[in-house]
Amino acid sequence: MKIVVDTNIIFSALLNSNSTIGDLLFNSDKHFEFYSCSYMRYEIKKHWEKLKKISKLSDEQLQVSYTQILTKLKFVNEEIIPVETWLASEEITKGIDIDDTDFVALTKFLKATLWTGDKVLYKSLKKIGFKKILKTTELLALRTTKSKK
DSSP states (O other): OEEEEOHHHHHHHHHOTTSHHHHHHHSOTTTOEEEEEHHHHHHHHHTHHHHHHHHTOOHHHHHHHHHHHHTTEEEEOGGGSOHHHHHHHHHHHTTTOGGGHHHHHHHHHHTOEEEOOOHHHHHHHHHTTOOSEEOHHHHHHHHHHHHHO
8 A cells, every 4th residue: 555654754753763653664564655755855854953953863863763764765756746636736735734735746646645643734634525644543553454454
């Protein structure tokens, strides 16, 4: 199953790799393929100093964690996403958070499911009928169900 990972999931994994999010990223290879876009890397770089401060990790320690997380993601260049998909995704996110357009567009393009920790994005997308979205507890339950099969 293809899962698009948005930036706040990566933030959470960097701040606590032993969390449920870290567990899902590092121990779900049998069930999920994780994808993200270049924009996520830009957002991480933009907030690097904040991440260092919150995590209390050195630059080197944070870089090691980030590199390990990146090994679990497949990156798709946003430039290959058709314009129609971009426009439709922009229409969806303009009333929520335009910064999430990349993730919605990638989700639509890959026919994947978006994994987010952003409560506003999750609730807003659900409210407008966007079904291909999961929060961490739902992804964990899905992995548990798939493991029993």
